[in-house]
Amino acid sequence: xxxxxxxxxxxxxxxxxxxxxxxxxxxxxxxxxxxxxxxxxxxxxxxxxxxxxxxxxxxxxxxxxxxxxxxxxxxxxxxxxxxxxxxxxxxxxxxxxxxxxxxxxxxxxxxxxxxxxxxxxxxxxxxxxxxxxxxxxxxxxxxxxxxxxxxxxxxxxxxxxxxxxxxxxxxxxxxxxxxxxxxxxxxxxxxxxxxxxxxxxxxxxxxxxxxxxxxxxxxxxxxxxxxxxxxxxxxxxxxxxxxxxxxxxxxxxxxxxxxxxxxxxxxxxxxxxxxxxxxxxxxxxxxxxxxxxxxxxxxxxxxxxxxxxxxxxxxxxxxxxxxxxxxxxxxxxxxxxxxxxxxxxxxxxxxxxxxxxxxxxxxxxxxxxxxxxxxxxxxxxxxxxxxxxxxxxxxxxxxxxxxxxxxxxxxxxxxxxxxxxxxxxxxxxxxxxxxxxxxxxxxxxxxxxxxxxxxxxxxxxxxxxxxxxxxxxxxxxxxxxxxxxxxxxxxxxxx
Amino acid sequence: xxxxxxxxxxxxxxxxxxxxxxxxxxxxxxxxxxxxxxxxxxxxxxxxxxxxxxxxxxxxxxxxxxxxxxxxxxxxxxxxxxxxxxxxxxxxxxxxxxxxxxxxxxxxxxxxxxxxxxxxxxxxxxxxxxxxxxxxxxxxxxxxxxxxxxxxxxxxxxxxxxxxxxxxxxxxxxxxxxxxxxxxxxxxxxxxxxxxxxxxxxxxxxxxxxxxxxxxxxxxxxxxxxxxxxxxxxxxxxxxxxxxxxxxxxxxxxxxxxxxxxxxxxxxxxxxxxxxxxxxxxxxxxxxxxxxxxxxxxxxxxxxxxxxxxxxxxxxxxxxxxxxxxxxxxxxxxxxxxxxxxxxxxxxxxxxxxxxxxxxxxxxxxxxxxxxxxxxxxxxxxxxxxxxxxxxxxxxxxxxxxxxxxxxxxxxxxxxxxxxxxxxxxxxxxxxxxxxxxxxxxxxxxxxxxxxxxxxxxxxxxxxxxxxxxxxxxxxxxxxxxxxxxxxxxxxxxx
Numbered sequence: 001x002x003x004x005x006x007x008x009x010x011x012x013x014x015x016x017x018x019x020x021x022x023x024x025x026x027x028x029x030x031x032x033x034x035x036x037x038x039x040x041x042x043x044x045x046x047x048x049x050x051x052x053x054x055x056x057x058x059x060x061x062x063x064x065x066x067x068x069x070x071x072x073x074x075x076x077x078x079x080x081x082x083x084x085x086x087x088x089x090x091x092x093x094x095x096x097x098x099x100x101x102x103x104x105x106x107x108x109x110x111x112x113x114x115x116x117x118x119x120x121x122x123x124x125x126x127x128x129x130x131x132x133x134x135x136x137x138x139x140x141x142x143x144x145x146x147x148x149x150x151x152x153x154x155x156x157x158x159x160x161x162x163x164x165x166x167x168x169x170x171x172x173x174x175x176x177x178x179x180x181x182x183x184x185x186x187x188x189x190x191x192x193x194x195x196x197x198x199x200x201x202x203x204x205x206x207x208x209x210x211x212x213x214x215x216x217x218x219x220x221x222x223x224x225x226x227x228x229x230x231x232x233x234x235x236x237x238x239x240x241x242x243x244x245x246x247x248x249x250x251x252x253x254x255x256x257x258x259x260x261x262x263x264x265x266x267x268x269x270x271x272x273x274x275x276x277x278x279x280x281x282x283x284x285x286x287x288x289x290x291x292x293x294x295x296x297x298x299x300x301x302x303x304x305x306x307x308x309x310x311x312x313x314x315x316x317x318x319x320x321x322x323x324x325x326x327x328x329x330x331x332x333x334x335x336x337x338x339x340x341x342x343x344x345x346x347x348x349x350x351x352x353x354x355x356x357x358x359x360x361x362x363x364x365x366x367x368x369x370x371x372x373x374x375x376x377x378x379x380x381x382x383x384x385x386x387x388x389x390x391x392x393x394x395x396x397x398x399x400x401x402x403x404x405x406x407x408x409x410x411x412x413x414x415x416x417x418x419x420x421x422x423x424x425x426x427x428x429x430x431x432x433x434x435x436x437x438x439x440x441x442x443x444x445x446x447x448x449x450x451x452x453x454x455x456x457x458x459x460x461x462x463x464x465x466x467x468x469x470x471x472x473x474x475x476x477x478x479x480x481x482x483x484x485x486x487x488x489x490x491x492x493x494x495x
Numbered sequence: 496x497x498x499x500x501x502x503x504x505x506x507x508x509x510x511x512x513x514x515x516x517x518x519x520x521x522x523x524x525x526x527x528x529x530x531x532x533x534x535x536x537x538x539x540x541x542x543x544x545x546x547x548x549x550x551x552x553x554x555x556x557x558x559x560x561x562x563x564x565x566x567x568x569x570x571x572x573x574x575x576x577x578x579x580x581x582x583x584x585x586x587x588x589x590x591x592x593x594x595x596x597x598x599x600x601x602x603x604x605x606x607x608x609x610x611x612x613x614x615x616x617x618x619x620x621x622x623x624x625x626x627x628x629x630x631x632x633x634x635x636x637x638x639x640x641x642x643x644x645x646x647x648x649x650x651x652x653x654x655x656x657x658x659x660x661x662x663x664x665x666x667x668x669x670x671x672x673x674x675x676x677x678x679x680x681x682x683x684x685x686x687x688x689x690x691x692x693x694x695x696x697x698x699x700x701x702x703x704x705x706x707x708x709x710x711x712x713x714x715x716x717x718x719x720x721x722x723x724x725x726x727x728x729x730x731x732x733x734x735x736x737x738x739x740x741x742x743x744x745x746x747x748x749x750x751x752x753x754x755x756x757x758x759x760x761x762x763x764x765x766x767x768x769x770x771x772x773x774x775x776x777x778x779x780x781x782x783x784x785x786x787x788x789x790x791x792x793x794x795x796x797x798x799x800x801x802x803x804x805x806x807x808x809x810x811x812x813x814x815x816x817x818x819x820x821x822x823x824x825x826x827x828x829x830x831x832x833x834x835x836x837x838x839x840x841x842x843x844x845x846x847x848x849x850x851x852x853x854x855x856x857x858x859x860x861x862x863x864x865x866x867x868x869x870x871x872x873x874x875x876x877x878x879x880x881x882x883x884x885x886x887x888x889x890x891x892x893x894x895x896x897x898x899x900x901x902x903x904x905x906x907x908x909x910x911x912x913x914x915x916x917x918x919x920x921x922x923x924x925x926x927x928x929x930x931x932x933x934x935x936x937x938x939x940x941x942x943x944x945x946x947x948x949x950x951x952x953x954x955x956x957x958x959x960x961x962x963x964x965x966x967x968x969x970x971x972x973x974x975x976x977x978x979x980x981x982x983x984x985x986x987x988x989x990x
Contacts, residue, residue: 053794145795170818193693195686197689198685207675210773211726211773297803309792323665328553
């Protein structure tokens with residue numbers, strides 16, 4: 001059984017404190033030892049961040065929180081713990097001595113992970129009596145959210161211990177990746193160190209400032225790397241010709257002056273072959289077109305998530321998307337409120353992957369979203385736009401009755417048609433249908449009621465004349481249409 | 496006026512073709528010249544990808560698509576174009592000669608951008624008559640989605656041209672970042688080249704394979720870099736002590752053997768000061784705690800977006816989140832169906848930033864989502880879990896009537912209570928209330944009807960006995976409660 005029931009964190013800074021938050025929120029009783037006078041305050045702040053994030057992260061039932069206690073001594077903290085995580089400052093002598101203390105005080109079967117970002121486990125475990133259960137467990141900040149832990153064993157570490165650590169990490173929502181060989185800085189920090197060194201040259205040489213450099217990252221390959229890494233991304237870039245072809249094209253740049261970091265690998269056939277074989281094993285079960293589709297859906301999802309960032313103002317590439325949308329709205333021809341004697345087509349869309357539930361169907365509340373978006377389109381059409389809302393008036397939805405008649409699936413093209421029912425314009429009462437475009441099947445209906453309000457006075461008032469002038473002819477044109485059967489029905493009412 | 500009405504793409508591979516898609520979808524008439532026999536097929540595939548992505552990307556009204564035409568000659572393609580984008584293979588002699596041809600055939604005021612990923616514009620523009628309007632416009636794959644364009648001028652490029660290019664790019668949803676000085680590979684590809692060189696060492700030396708290396712990226716700093724770059728991320732890591740302190744701590748590792756790339760910058764006080772000042776200008780208007788909150792919300796949003804990836808199966812860190820949630824559901828104590836004579840508390844949550852609309856209120860369809868999630872919780876409670884659904888039975892929602900009574904705001908703690916109305920269990924008829932936890936204000940009600948179905952037979956059937964055994968006592972216990980006033984009401988019905 002992989003579950004951890006008791007954990008100890010030795011060192012409670014940004015990293016150690018966030019390990020503690022990870023453990024406690026996974027239901028594990030956790031003890032911290034950190035003699036720093038501010039440790040308790042710092043950890044309570046990390047814990048508050050972690051709890052805020054977890055409330056948004058998942059609807060799954062989080063276990064009852066574990067207890068969190070500060071210990072007076074290292075020995076007391078590690079007593080009875082099954083996982084002990086060392087996160088003291090990055091000095092070999094200090095870490096060695098702390099690990100030796102842990103080793104003596106801990107249960108001989110307890111796992112001991114070090115958060116070191118660069119020191120190798122063979123050096124760290126030198127003075128331990130039970131070094132076989134000691135390993136590097138290198139996490140990334142913020143530890144309570146980012147899933148990666150690099151697991152690196154030293155000469156004396158038992159392989160079974162690494163497998164056990166990997167299984168235990170999964171129960172706290174983390175993924176242990178076992179690194180083949182120990183080297184300084186392992187994998188992640190080696191990549192980061194090379195990147196950091198080049199970045200420092202760019203700043204020093206005034207090629208750009210830190211803000212431009214950060215924007216270069218988050219508007220381009222940062223978005224790619226959130227979902228695919230380096231090799232899978234380049235595999236796609238290579239296109240149909242494949243990874244070997246890509247490598248042969250980009251190999252030559254290794255001899256170009258494209259970085260100041262110049263101890264370059266010998267890019268021989270053996271290396272090309274090794275990478276191509278590994279890439280086939282990694283991604284070869286999917287074709288390039290499929291990888292492209294997955295990549296694009298992920299990029300869209302990430303940009304949309306970032307559009308909601310900074311409390312809805314948009315962040316990074318999401319802010320750019322939001323700006324572009326504002327431009328599109330501004331330059332789009334205003335939809336014409338055509339008072340014809342037929343329902344209005346208000347919305348066309350295609351079902352995106354994020355809208356699909358585990359059954360492969362469009363999720364229940366997305367039907368409501370379609371009707372809400374269609375109502376927004378109607379409001380745009382009669383002149384209730386961003387400026388109108390900013391000036392203090394708007395329509396608020398007060399009720400809606402949605403019937404689900406048939407299922408929408410991933411990629412289905414859908415549209416909404418609306419019939420306005422008799423009302424005074426202070427209310428807008430409508431009956432909408434959501435249709436599948438390929439065969440005009442009616443998938444869902446919505447009877448919908450909105451009320452015009454003054455947002456300053458928080459009460460219902462008539463719309464301004466410019467809106468009424470466009471709205472009234474629409475309502476009057478639709479007055480001649482017969483009311484659909486479902487209008488005025490309550491939930492469960494028989495025909 | 497920044498708008499482009501006609502564009503030309505010289506070279507239509509992965510990059511040139513995606514530029515064309517970007518232009519056409521922004522409403523720009525576009526001509527392509529590419530003598531490659533497969534050019535038309537390749538571009539039509541890129542265009543299909545781009546259209547699929549744009550349908551999911553935004554609800555904003557996309558302009559009427561521009562026309563896309565293949566030209567017989569370079570001269571014909573560039574005639575009348577206001578923006579000409581060169582994307583031919585990465586050879587200086589070839590690019591120089593193509594740019595010289597473009598220069599002669601184009602309107603002297605037309606902007607000419609090169610997609611080169613590394614050649615400097617001073618070299619490229621050498622043979623041009625009007626070099627002042629030529630610059631590097633380096634995009635990132637996939638060009639139709641990623642917003643970044645590095646704008647780099649050569650010795651003869653007019654500064655006003657770069658500003659004009661930046662303004663024009665905004666109208667196609669891209670962001671031009673003007674790079675101060677021209678160097679080989681500019682900013683993005685220098686960072687990528689350093690990273691790539693280190694990655695090649697790691698593979699060659701068998702430290703890990705390509706899949707592990709990719710996973711290290713996308714489970715850790717890839718997620719960070721999608722939303723903040725290098726310096727802002729490290730600013731947060733530095734915590735309250737600030738950027739100068741962070742730099743002083745991490746400076747020493749520059750002399751450690753953490754990478755094989757070893758031409759290291761001299762990390763003197765002047766460089767520390769320069770970075771600290773630039774970082775203050777970039778991020779100093781927000782405190783560390785605020786940046787942490789923004790970062791965490793973004794990370795949560797990105798992981799949730801990735802959870803919907805690969806058609807709902809989850810991708811990258813989103814797949815890991817999905818696995819963790821499955822673990823949480825499996826290990827959580829089963830909610831008890833307690834047949835007390837009072838409404839059931841089914842859901843507790845906090846309003847996340849992604850649920851907020853431009854008014855600062857919770858968006859209309861999120862109320863429906865709360866009730867849908869509450870119904871799911873009820874189903875879990877009576878034994879309709881993942882295994883039950885997998886075995887071929889489920890409840891489908893058939894209709895719901897939602898009333899919006901008061902607004903929920905960002906961060907509000909909410910809960911849902913449900914009363915089961917008389918029904919036979921083949922139907923579940925409920926009346927739910929969504930409350931604000933701080934003062935128990937009723938924000939919204941939902942009358943909700945579900946039907947038990949056999950998903951194989953696609954028809955309504957009674958639930959299996961194990962479910963009925965738990966459901967019936969609940970319905971019976973609630974039968975003694977008075978029906979809420981709003982039950983059985985239709986939209987707009989007066990009390």
